[in-house]
Amino acid sequence: MKHLLAAADLSPAEIASILDLAEEMHAVQSRQVKKLPTLRGRTVVNLFFEDSTRTRGSFELAEKWMSADAVNMSGKGSSVSKGESLRDTVLTLDAMGVDAFVIRHSGSGAVHQAAGWVRPNVSVVNAGDGAHEHPTQALLDAFAMRRHFRRHSTESWEDKTIAIVGDLTHSRVVRSNVSLLQTLGAQVILVAPPTLMPAGVSTWGVEIAPDFDAVLPRADVVMMLRVQRERMAGGFFPSAREYTVGYGLTRDRLERLKPGAAICHPGPMNRGVEISSDAADSVNSLVLDQVSAGVAVRMSVLYHLLGGEGQA
């Protein structure tokens, strides 16, 4: 692997390799001394054109625990507002001689463009581009789900149904998850008001359900996506209250889930809107497992990109 730009690019073998190594990395996380020497001498720039707390922090921890030199750069205000093109920003930082970029950008496709501009030996990891992809999120979700399945039933993905619920139009998480889960062989059900369904979703090969209640008894995992309040101004739905009644994982719906069904949320959560506190804090909630998996998965991804033959 040279870059990680989209979950859609990953083969089943690559996914398995990343998740399996992440298991080993996860064991490191619980040690008192977490440092691995693997990426010593390698420099990774976290280039975030869009605000992020948890994703950037998760990547930074992963880089530091792998002994890479991690540098955070905020792309905010350095590009369009100063009249500099995205290409010039990327070329400028690339010319400093780094080994990898972890890039987040509000524009869909921006990270793909950047990967086309960096020097040939430089790797690019997509940390979220617009409403397009967030592949490490899908990988960490799969990691947390796989662990949950191992605890509760079988590891097989083929007999699992994952319902993804929320603002799907504006979500990069749903696109990465659908691709990854389809590659793994799971069934995906998308649940959202029609105004928040992506254009052309009928071509995705997933089940589309406007009625969340009918989905509850069938799902092995319900993944609740954040609904931004500003979407109300866009006329996507009338009120947070109405949204919650139709699509929120309320206490009532929690009780109607299949026994052992897992609850995921990529955060940050709007408690009381798309997810109730009862659901977020329930015994089958994987919310914190997802966060913890994030560091392990990102360590594994960095190893797959930088830890191979290019190692010093």
Added chain:
Amino acid sequence: MSDLLITGARTVSGGTGDLYIQDGVLADPAAAPADVPRLDADGLLALPGLVDLHTHLREPGREDAETIRSGTKAAARGGYTAVFAMANTSPVTDTAEAAMFVASRARRDGYAQVQPVGAITKGLAGEELAELGLMARSAANVRVFSDDGRCVADSLLMRRALEYVTAFDGVLAQHSQDPRLAGPTACCHEGPVSGRLGLPGWPAVAESVIVARDVQLAEATGSRIHVCHVSTAESVEVIRWAKKRGIQVTAEVTPHHLYFDTSEVQGYDTTYKVNPPLRPDEHRTAIAEALADGTIDVVATDHAPHARQDKDHDFAVASPGMLGLEQALAVVMETMVDTGRMDWAAVVDRMSAAPARIGRLAEQGRPLRLGEPGNVVLVDTTARADVDRDASRSLSRNNPYHGRTLPDPVVATVWAGRITYQR
């Protein structure tokens, strides 16, 4: 005004003969003096010079992207002898003085006739009418008005503008885009591709609702409406209906909407970002058929030069638009002539006669007959070549045909007897 004898050219009607241009006007070849400059056109097809109803020349304001000189050189390379220069320059062409600046600069620098298009509203802001009458009555003689790049969304303002320009036989060229249905970030045809790529969608209906409104306003006011860069099957249906009703509506299609479909944007190459966006094949087929049957009157390039730094942003932020002048005839050959949809007489109509007629440009788009203007493009109907953006006469490099093999028809362009391009 120059004298020139073009020898041995075929014409669209099937004959072969010489064309003698004396003082810029076609004259009897038998009267040509022996020492007149000659252009050998043996085996070539002679067409009237092409006319582009929709060109962005970027001067004044963005001379780093294009100038009147470089843009008209590109036009001549494409076989054009006249272009209509869109008003979205800086300053905007919304006054007689601004229009006369473009006209006078074109007289000095132009490799083709440049007819300024006036803005419909002041500063293209869509709020108050620009000085339409003063532009029309000025030496620039403006007849086509457009806020191109922006849609005149206010229905009342559009009605007033349509009424007002009837006083001087003006026409409004509308960029049909409902700004609520397709807002400022809309950049990809709304459908499976935009949904997968996560790009803000530009739904087809955002175009056709405006077209439907405008043709009815044109009917109500007895005015002329021209629909810029038609890109959807639904717009075509509305225009067909309006023409049947006798409404004075004309329409254009761009070469790139005939040639490309939405799939081009899948690699996020901003060269393919254009407004309106590239549409799926069913729309592309509908507009090609409409061009063939005359529902769409003209091919207009929407030649939109952009400096590299304005394209090197993320897709939603990059400037929309692509070059078109140099390859327009090649694309029309490839998509319309070589496919059997149109003959050469229809090409002359859609790319020369009709645009000149719509824009009221008397000295352009005329047949190659005695006494008519000496505007000629000589065409090799068999040549093909790989398009190289670096070989462009434009100052910009956003050529979407780069690296593709296309017909390479234009051998020479003659504007009023002056050779403005020769291969």
